[in-house]
Amino acid sequence: MTTTSAGPHVHGLGEPYKRKEDARFIRGKGNYVDDIQLPGMLYADIVRSPYAHALIKSIDISKALQVPGVVAVITGKDLEAAGLAWMPTLSGDSEAVLAVDRVLYQMQEVAFVVAESRYAAADGAAAVEVDYEPLPVVVDPHKALAPDAPLLRPDKKDRQPTNQIYHWETGDRAATDAAFAEAEQNGVVVRQDMYVPRIHPAPIETCGCVADYNAATGKLTVWMTSQAPHAHRTLFAIVSGLPEHRIRVISPDVGGGFGNKVPIYPGYVCAVVAALKTGRPVKWIEDRTENLTSTGFARDYHIHAEIAADKEGTVKALRVYTLADHGAFDAAAQPTKFPAGLFHICTGSYDFKHAHVAVDAVHTNKAPGGIAYRCSFRVTEASYLIERMMDTLAREVGKDPAEIRLQNFIKPEAFPYRSALGWTYDSGNYERALRLAMEKIGYEELRREQAEKRARGELMGIGISSFTEIVGAGPGKHFDIAGIQMFDSCEIRVHPTGKVLARIGVQTQGQGHETTFAQIIAAELGISPDDVDVEHGDTDTAPYGLGTYASRSTPVGGAATAVAARKIRDKARKIAAYLLEVGEEDLEWEPGRFYVRGSPSKGKTIQEIAFAAYTNCPPYLEPGLEAVNYYDPPNLTYPFGSYICVVDIDRGTGEVHIRRFLAVDDCGTVINPMIVEGQIHGGLTQGLAPALYEQLAYDENGNVLGSNFQDYLIPTAMETPRWETARTVTPSPHHPIGAKGVGESPTVGAPQAIANAVVDALAHVGVRHIDIPITPWKVWAILKEKGLATA
Amino acid sequence: MDFSGSQTIAAPIDKVWAFLLDVNKVAECAPGFQSLEVLGEEHWKAVVSVGIGAVKAKFTLDVTRPEMHEPDHMVVKARGKAPGSAVELSGDMHLTAVDSNQTRMDWEAKVIVSGTIASVGARLLQGTAEKLTGQFFACLKTKLEPGGTSQS
Numbered sequence: 001m002t003t004t005s006a007g008p009h010v011h012g013l014g015e016p017y018k019r020k021e022d023a024r025f026i027r028g029k030g031n032y033v034d035d036i037q038l039p040g041m042l043y044a045d046i047v048r049s050p051y052a053h054a055l056i057k058s059i060d061i062s063k064a065l066q067v068p069g070v071v072a073v074i075t076g077k078d079l080e081a082a083g084l085a086w087m088p089t090l091s092g093d094s095e096a097v098l099a100v101d102r103v104l105y106q107m108q109e110v111a112f113v114v115a116e117s118r119y120a121a122a123d124g125a126a127a128v129e130v131d132y133e134p135l136p137v138v139v140d141p142h143k144a145l146a147p148d149a150p151l152l153r154p155d156k157k158d159r160q161p162t163n164q165i166y167h168w169e170t171g172d173r174a175a176t177d178a179a180f181a182e183a184e185q186n187g188v189v190v191r192q193d194m195y196v197p198r199i200h201p202a203p204i205e206t207c208g209c210v211a212d213y214n215a216a217t218g219k220l221t222v223w224m225t226s227q228a229p230h231a232h233r234t235l236f237a238i239v240s241g242l243p244e245h246r247i248r249v250i251s252p253d254v255g256g257g258f259g260n261k262v263p264i265y266p267g268y269v270c271a272v273v274a275a276l277k278t279g280r281p282v283k284w285i286e287d288r289t290e291n292l293t294s295t296g297f298a299r300d301y302h303i304h305a306e307i308a309a310d311k312e313g314t315v316k317a318l319r320v321y322t323l324a325d326h327g328a329f330d331a332a333a334q335p336t337k338f339p340a341g342l343f344h345i346c347t348g349s350y351d352f353k354h355a356h357v358a359v360d361a362v363h364t365n366k367a368p369g370g371i372a373y374r375c376s377f378r379v380t381e382a383s384y385l386i387e388r389m390m391d392t393l394a395r396e397v398g399k400d401p402a403e404i405r406l407q408n409f410i411k412p413e414a415f416p417y418r419s420a421l422g423w424t425y426d427s428g429n430y431e432r433a434l435r436l437a438m439e440k441i442g443y444e445e446l447r448r449e450q451a452e453k454r455a456r457g458e459l460m461g462i463g464i465s466s467f468t469e470i471v472g473a474g475p476g477k478h479f480d481i482a483g484i485q486m487f488d489s490c491e492i493r494v495h496p497t498g499k500v501l502a503r504i505g506v507q508t509q510g511q512g513h514e515t516t517f518a519q520i521i522a523a524e525l526g527i528s529p530d531d532v533d534v535e536h537g538d539t540d541t542a543p544y545g546l547g548t549y550a551s552r553s554t555p556v557g558g559a560a561t562a563v564a565a566r567k568i569r570d571k572a573r574k575i576a577a578y579l580l581e582v583g584e585e586d587l588e589w590e591p592g593r594f595y596v597r598g599s600p601s602k603g604k605t606i607q608e609i610a611f612a613a614y615t616n617c618p619p620y621l622e623p624g625l626e627a628v629n630y631y632d633p634p635n636l637t638y639p640f641g642s643y644i645c646v647v648d649i650d651r652g653t654g655e656v657h658i659r660r661f662l663a664v665d666d667c668g669t670v671i672n673p674m675i676v677e678g679q680i681h682g683g684l685t686q687g688l689a690p691a692l693y694e695q696l697a698y699d700e701n702g703n704v705l706g707s708n709f710q711d712y713l714i715p716t717a718m719e720t721p722r723w724e725t726a727r728t729v730t731p732s733p734h735h736p737i738g739a740k741g742v743g744e745s746p747t748v749g750a751p752q753a754i755a756n757a758v759v760d761a762l763a764h765v766g767v768r769h770i771d772i773p774i775t776p777w778k779v780w781a782i783l784k785e786k787g788l789a790t791a
Numbered sequence: 792m793d794f795s796g797s798q799t800i801a802a803p804i805d806k807v808w809a810f811l812l813d814v815n816k817v818a819e820c821a822p823g824f825q826s827l828e829v830l831g832e833e834h835w836k837a838v839v840s841v842g843i844g845a846v847k848a849k850f851t852l853d854v855t856r857p858e859m860h861e862p863d864h865m866v867v868k869a870r871g872k873a874p875g876s877a878v879e880l881s882g883d884m885h886l887t888a889v890d891s892n893q894t895r896m897d898w899e900a901k902v903i904v905s906g907t908i909a910s911v912g913a914r915l916l917q918g919t920a921e922k923l924t925g926q927f928f929a930c931l932k933t934k935l936e937p938g939g940t941s942q943s
Binding site for chain 2: 126701705707
């Protein structure tokens with residue numbers, strides 16, 4: 001793709017063009033769901049269970065109805081009468097909208113109160129009296145499988161008689177076992193248990209909606225915090241029975257999603273029911289505690305991993321067993337054919353000949369979820385385990401962690417590479433990325449410094465993560481959400497004066513789509529991104545799409561945009577040929593203009609062509625200049641990178657100080673390097689979070705111990721180190737512009753770089769693994785045990 | 792959470808027992824006590840407000856005494872709720888006469904706290920419970936021991 005020639009400078013691909021959307025954000029003119037005010041609007045609050053597991057004996061709403069301002073109270077029995085007490089989850093389970101006879105996790109929704117003000121709604125919710133009979137609580141997923149464990153889901157005991165949701169396997173078990181048997185005899189086998197804890201995306205804007213039903217037209221409009229408005233509209237239609245063309249979902253500005261805004265939550269459904277019941281618009285907005293405790297969590301994988309290798313440390317086989325805690329309902333947001341998402345990427349960047357993975361998923365008395373928090377469906381868990389295991393293998397065979405990686409990388413000439421678990425990696429050059437990272441950070445010098453410090457009794461560690469991601473779902477025949485195939489779309493209208501409106505099926509939550517997608521069109525048509533407005537998020541106007549998550553916007557929606565723009569250009573060529581009275585084959589394209597080969601001065605700009613499309617169109621063509629593309633990608637894309645982290649550990653406090661963190665990312669073709677840089681900074685911070693701070697912990701009674709930002713520690717500017725970044729470019733061979741997607745790479749790649757650095761600092765005293773989050777207390781306890789603590 | 796303790800009270804065992812038998816007197820010593828209503832034999836409704844860190848909650852408690860063995864053993868159970876929170880308490884108490892004017896009270900309590908108050912106040916629960924227990928026994932001693940305010 002070239003943007004250099006005689007044509008106008010168009011700020012196409014590779015240009016750090018300032019974000020168009022920031023003009024409204026920095027002026028405070030963004031429009032979030034909670035900014036929406038409608039005449040006569042009511043406000044909602046939800047009565048939630050204090051118990052993690054209990055029977056509901058009775059619900060008394062009489063006092064709540066007497067609270068001044070309260071208009072209605074909806075209970076599970078009311079919903080049951082309307083056939084709406086249960087809703088389908090994205091994983092084929094049924095989730096209670098409002099609990100009818102039992103609650104299965106703390107903060108589960110029990111009643112929905114609507115009132116004239118938010119305050120009256122809260123007072124009304126406090127006045128609802130629920131009589132519970134507590135039941136034994138299952139917090140530990142291992143105990144959920146015990147024969148005497150209480151059955152948490154009697155509602156589906158006919159098809160699922162225990163707390164086990166599924167057992168899933170992939171790979172070749174016999175070949176893997178044989179490779180392990182061989183390694184036990186003649187090579188090495190390393191094993192490690194690790195827990196990737198339950199965390200929460202914690203977007204700054206919590207979830208919420210405004211539901212408005214117009215009885216005269218029969219049209220329901222729902223403004224909601226949605227990462228997938230079209231899919232949500234279809235699900236609303238299926239669940240409610242309302243005709244889909246009379247449902248309009250609008251996802252306005254969204255203040256961060258990270259996967260949290262992919263599922264449908266009970267509050268949305270209740271707001272719709274309340275709007276239908278009261279005939280007035282109803283607004284429901286979560287508070288922080290509700291968001292952290294009841295909406296989609298991420299991770300919660302208990303992993304046992306094993307590598308078989310030869311004595312030199314060349315890997316042969318990978319064997320993984322995982323126990324997945326899905327909480328009370330199986331509401332994991334992932335493509336329906338993949339119960340453990342894309343956990344298959346756990347062979348990572350390494351050339352394993354054999355692999356076998358088994359996952360058991362269970363119910364516990366915890367909030368439902370299992371969403372892909374800034375990762376493409378369990379890729380973070382997979383990448384964490386393989387990068388931790390490669391370090392473990394390096395220790396076992398006495399090699400440097402960099403050396404063991406260089407020795408085992410999939411070689412550049414092996415692409416497209418088919419992994420032992422059956423996935424075809426599109427392109428990669430892992431050695432180049434790691435060598436660049438080592439050079440930039442001064443790896444050899446750091447190792448010398450570490451040795452000197454170790455001799456002086458100081459604790460310094462260097463951690464590497466050479467991750468490979470798998471993003472950009474579809475293709476549609478393999479990937480679907482509730483049966484809807486994961487293509488995506490773009491519709492482009494070129495107006496007579498050459499200005500462009502583009503509407504896309506993906507939806508931004510801060511990623512900068514309005515700029516990035518404008519730049520794709522700018523590059524294809526040779527016009528300024530300023531002349532391209534990008535709209536999204538309104539199901540009445542945007543073409544159907546599956547939404548933004550799993551880093552799929554650029555790989556899928558971006559491809560649709562490039563292809564739609566090329567359709568525009570193809571038609572423009574026909575019009576230009578007509579205007580210039582030459583054959584199409586006699587025309588040359590330069591950004592923004594077709595000209596006659598051999599006579600560069602004789603040409604037509606895209607603006608002139610657009611005007612002609614409406615004023616002087618060739619008689620054999622349809623007037624107008626519009627195009628739409630629904631793009632079904634032929635394969636996923638495989639971004640990768642190599643991160644190196646340097647830590648110092650305080651022997652007095654156990655505190656881990658990140659001295660340096662260098663991230664080399666390769667996301668293929670870069671559209672806007674400034675936006676990519678911003679994505680990497682944010683993603684690295686969200687990768688730092690689970691490494692050192694975040695965990696949604698539960699006590700033995702099922703109380704959530706991370707229900708607010710005092711107890712659930714998200715890193716702020718104070719905790720975040722200065723990120724150093726660098727880049728290699730390995731385009732995707734199957735993407736129209738070679739882009740792979742970048743939003744999630746740093747969240748996927750960063751935690752294990754930090755964990756590996758901490759373990760590296762303590763490896764000389766025999767430490768092989770520390771579960772994240774690596775808190776000062778955990779480190780201090782190890783220092784104490786090893787006689788290294790100075791206090 | 793499980794708690795236990797041992798207190799020596801400078802009062803004869805029958806006087807201590809008589810005090811503990813009188814729910815109104817015990818209630819007066821309960822920190823945050825607001826009201827008590829008789830629901831039936833050995834069955835009361837008590838309203839108590841507690842604060843744990845920044846969270847304040849008014850609990851309505853259903854209180855029973857399922858086991859009584861005069862003059863040395865008593866079991867108290869309570870289940871209560873506040874908006875967004877719930878609590879279950881079980882207390883087991885043994886009295887032993889150390890001598891004619893001294894009584895030792897050995898007690899154990901099991902407390903299960905659920906909901907907002909447990910979630911938000913988790914790190915403060917243990918400390919708060921110990922503080923409230925301390926206040927209760929201080930009050931008890933004031934009322935029972937010589938020089939205290941109680942005349943019974």
